[in-house]
Amino acid sequence: MKNLSGFTALLKKELTIYFAGPIFYITGFFFLVLAGYFFYTNLLYYGLISLQAAQQASNPQVAAQMNPQMLVYRPLYQVLAIILIFLVPLLTMRLLAEEKRSGTWELLFTYPLTDWSIILGKFGAVLLVYLVFLAFTLSFSVAFSFMTQVDWGAMAAGYLGMVLLGASCLALGLFASSLTENQIIAGVVGFALLLLLWIIGWVQELASGPVGKTMQFLSLLDHYENFTKGVINTRDLVYSVSFTFFFLFLTKRQLESRRWRA
């Protein structure tokens, strides 16, 4: 119970910082401008090729591609994931590094809070912020559904993928922030790690066999792909949850290390 109240108190405090400061509004503004821009242009493109493809409608290859899922949502998810790599370090770099730099770090540990409630409070806050951004993008689909038939099932899978990918990236960003007291370094480290885990799957083109397969399994991109297609696979769920847990666990180790390193 004590842990829970500590967690909610910290969550509230973190959210207040987000909503009072500029980071939330600036990143949110640009995230939504980009998401809206890509949704809108995908939609225009879809309308344009609908006109051209109407003549080839009997071709099953063309028909399979001609739907909002393939022409609007899938490209949108792909581009949002790239935006996420840039966005996450901006959101997470402050979380622990700032506490370290300003000295509130020591103060934080004097409170009757467990390490896990500190980590989960901070992680929960930044995840909520991200969910608020995502929730705004839902309005595009709601408006769009009045104009054409939207495949809600596939869209739900896509958003589930976005949420899980966001959680994974944010956990990694939080870990990067725990490593240093310099926000910029935390941001750069987070960005570099995300990029690395994003493109690691490309290696499987060069390395075949178990090495390639392992690299592919480690790649964030590879697991995200299925969700964007409207497919939910337990393998991808396990990966995302494990990934998030692993980096939260590393953050906990990092927090604990202050006790014996000093």
Next chain:
Amino acid sequence: MNWLDQLKNRKVIYGTGSIVSVLLVVGILIILALLANWHQWRWDVTQGQTQSLSSLTKNLLKQVDKPLTMTAFIPEGAGERGSIKDVLQRYTYANPKISFLLVDPEREPLKAKEAGYRFPGSVLLDYHGRHQMADKVDEDTITNALRRIMKTSQKKIYFLTGHGERDLANAEKGGLQTAKRALENEGYEIDSLNLVTQAQVPQDAAVLIVASPQKAVLTSEVDALKAYLDRGGRILMLLEPFEDAGLKGLLAGYGITLDEGIILDVNQISQSLRISPVMPIALSYGPTRITRDFKNTLTMFPMSRPLTLNREVKGVNLLPLVNSMPSSYEKLGKEWLKAGKGDFDAKVDKKGPFSIGALAEIKLEAAKPEKAPGPAVKKPEEENKTYLAVYGDMDFADNTYFNLFGNGDLFLNTVNFLAAEEQQIMVREARQAQFLMLSGNQIWIMFIVCLVWAPLVLLVAGIWAYRTRRARK
């Protein structure tokens, strides 16, 4: 300080503990990942299951009980690699006996050459020592190759020729090339049959198709057809209006009368689809195995004739396959065509619905010993009857209309039923294209929703938060 003291150092002890715990967690996660890799559950939540195999393929894959390897030849780094993997992966999900690998023909030229590699994107299936190449990677092509490799013998379908029947090789309007390809892809071998040069229908004929003859069939040929039916052969007849090619008598023997008119239909659906009155559409199907899965499936029969079914013929069970709509009517003769008056005339025209297709289940006479090859063992019930399917239309299955609505399915189901290929009778799920047509207003609304309102809300909230913060200071 010696090394023992160093080991006892707080930092080293805690540091080691920390590393060990991280390694432990990594170990657990690796085991979890391996388990998740071995036992995958996959849900395709898209509308119409667009990310899964069609039920036709899934049905076929149930029969794969030995390891099947699919080798796709595609250069590394090629753009299509992803989509190829995507398609092949669906097969492995559906049946764990199936595996696939991608081979780069430039890196492994020997392996590729041995397999008969011709061009990038082809897939070699290897099943139980048999090989089959699929030209490209899409579900239809691979499933067809799979069907061919799994079939030990191919059933043969003959098309009657010699009377101006529709041409199988003709890719133009009115030709049957589309139908022929579709039948080949169902795993049949197609051949033509001239009953003038051949006295009887070959023994290996699974189905004989009479595709709209223009000239009269000779009496001897009609006899050969009758003899074929009598020995258990199956016939599909597709007859256009005013062309019965001397088959009237044969059909009448089974209770099917060909009407000398054309079906016309004007109703809401045909008007909304802007279909000519001489292209009646059908939505009602008979209680047959062929049409069992036709629910709300539209078929269209351009320039078709009605069939009258006389159910009193002994030993024949007649079932309608497809009926025109109640709003349809029949114009008799050809005079109205010349005058160009197609409107319903209650005085002379017959009112629908009409049967456009019919299936005759013909009970065979006690097996004649001289015709039955092999020892006369007791035959199961099914073998004591045969089937004759008749359509008062050919156009519905020609190049122009085959892929329209459920036409192709009706044709293929009929042939599959006649050839006793039970598993292949179904409505194939055509992936319908969904087009987006936005009006100018809708484009504006989407612009405002996507690019104005959401960013604006955050911008205003941001300015408000900034001002309250400043005011507090």
